[in-house]
Amino acid sequence: MVLIQILCVVIVILGLMMVSVRAQDKKAEKKPAVSSETMKSMSRADIQRALKKIESNFPPPQKMGAMCYSMLPSPDSFEYVCPVDGEKVFYSQKSQAFEQMSELQSLRGMIESLRASAGEIVVALDEHKLCTKCSPGLMDAERYVTLVLQYPDGRMVRTDRVTSEDLRYLIGFFADGLSYKTFTDGRAPLKPVEGRLKQLLGEK
Secondary structure, eight states, X not given: OHHHHHHHHHHHHHHHHHHHHHHHHHHHHHSOSSOHHHHHTOOHHHHHHHHHHHHHSOOOOOBOOOSOOOOXXXXXXXXXXXXXXXXXXXXXXXXXXXXXXXXXXXXXXXXXXXXXXXXXXXXXXXXXGGOTTTSTTOOGGGOOOEEXXXXXXXXXXXXXXXXXXXXXXXXXHHHTSSEEEOTTSOEEESGGGHHHHHHHHTOO
């Protein structure tokens, strides 16, 4: 009788242990290889490993977005209002800064998304060269927007004439590491633009 009771206790304990192991296995299966928290606290070595992953992995298939977008007519000029001192500057289509001005609102909006995903990396847009008061005496070709990334170790990377497509690459890199959202709301692999991505991250 005592032996039967002991056997019952052993069976119950083994059953509980198996349930616990299965629960842990399920948790491990659900946990992604690189979590968003890992991406947000990436060191330089982590970034280099993530870039190697893009290089070595077969790129995910491209997902097409909306095919039809109505194109708004391009304005003849843009008015730039400096966020620092309120100085106003008009840039016409003849200006070499016109293309940057046409993207400025998109850049400002996307930089907020990039900040949210980049974690400890400080991200900013340097617009001071667009302002004639902040940067007097510059030639027209020298007036552009610069993307600034400052890493936790103090290293700073500056990319002149940044575009909205550049920010899409970075947002995608910090989000899932292998693809990015296109301007038509589709998905495209980062592998074909790996060189530009390295440049933006200061790894090239």
